[in-house]
Amino acid sequence: MTSDIPELDVTLTADGRVSFVHTPQARAYLRRLFQTAGEHIVAQFYEYRAKRSDRQNRAAHALFAEWLRAKDGWTLGALKLYALGQCFGYLEVAHPVTGEVLLFPAEPHTSKLDVGKFCQLIEWILEHAAEEDGVILLAPDEYTRAKAARDKKAARRAA
Numbered sequence: 458m459t460s461d462i463p464e465l466d467v468t469l470t471a472d473g474r475v476s477f478v479h480t481p482q483a484r485a486y487l488r489r490l491f492q493t494a495g496e497h498i499v500a501q502f503y504e505y506r507a508k509r510s511d512r513q514n515r516a517a518h519a520l521f522a523e524w525l526r527a528k529d530g531w532t533l534g535a536l537k538l539y540a541l542g543q544c545f546g547y548l549e550v551a552h553p554v555t556g557e558v559l560l561f562p563a564e565p566h567t568s569k570l571d572v573g574k575f576c577q578l579i580e581w582i583l584e585h586a587a588e589e590d591g592v593i594l595l596a597p598d599e600y601t602r603a604k605a606a607r608d609k610k611a612a613r614r615a616a
Contacts, residue, residue, distance in 0.1 A: 464572070464576070465477060465478075465479075465483045465486070465487075465576075466478035466479065466483075466572070466573040466576070467502075475502075478573050479573060479576065479577050479580075482576070482577055482580040485580070486580065512597075513572075513575060514567075516579070516596075516597035517567060517575070517578070517579060517582075519597070520579065520582050520583070520586075520594050520597075521533060521536055521537060521540070521582070523586075523592065523594055524536065524582065524586040524590065524592050524594060526592075527586070527590040527591070527592045528590065537567060538562055538565070540578065540581065540582055540585070541562040541563075541564050541565060541566075541567070541578070542560070542561075542562035542563070543581070543585070544564075544577065544578050544581040545562065545563045545564040545574070545577075545578075546562075546563045547560040547561060547562060547563060548560070548561045548562075548563050579596065582594065583596060
């Protein structure tokens with residue numbers, strides 16, 4: 458079953474407590490989504506999925522494509538490698554002949570990321586597109602909810 462509800466990875470301790478796997482990203486997301494301190498929200502728990510859905514993959518490509526419009530001279534591949542390296546770090550590899558130190562993204566392919574890392578990358582893209590290029594991207598689920606709210610408001614005004 459696929460849901461439009463955001464997924465935040467948590468770990469379970471021996472005493473039954475949960476903690477976020479990507480705590481800073483999860484807290485930032487929740488602060489943005491629920492702006493009233495003490496607001497009562499509901500959480501769903503189910504077994505961790507290691508594989509992303511096609512919908513998640515399409516959403517990431519849409520975010521990259523939108524951000525790419527503000528990156529003159531960049532290619533989609535270059536932007537992906539840049540984001541992967543900046544988000545997950547780089548590996549330093551010495552060239553065997555020249556000794557030159559080369560940097561390669563520690564996670565060089567989006568296709569190899571599990572759900573947790575993929576969510577981390579999406580959050581990184583949203584934050585850095587805005588900071589670096591002033592490109593305000595909406596997370597796919599946020600966009601869907603915002604569009605539905607606008608359509609509902611327009612329908613009420615028309616009635």
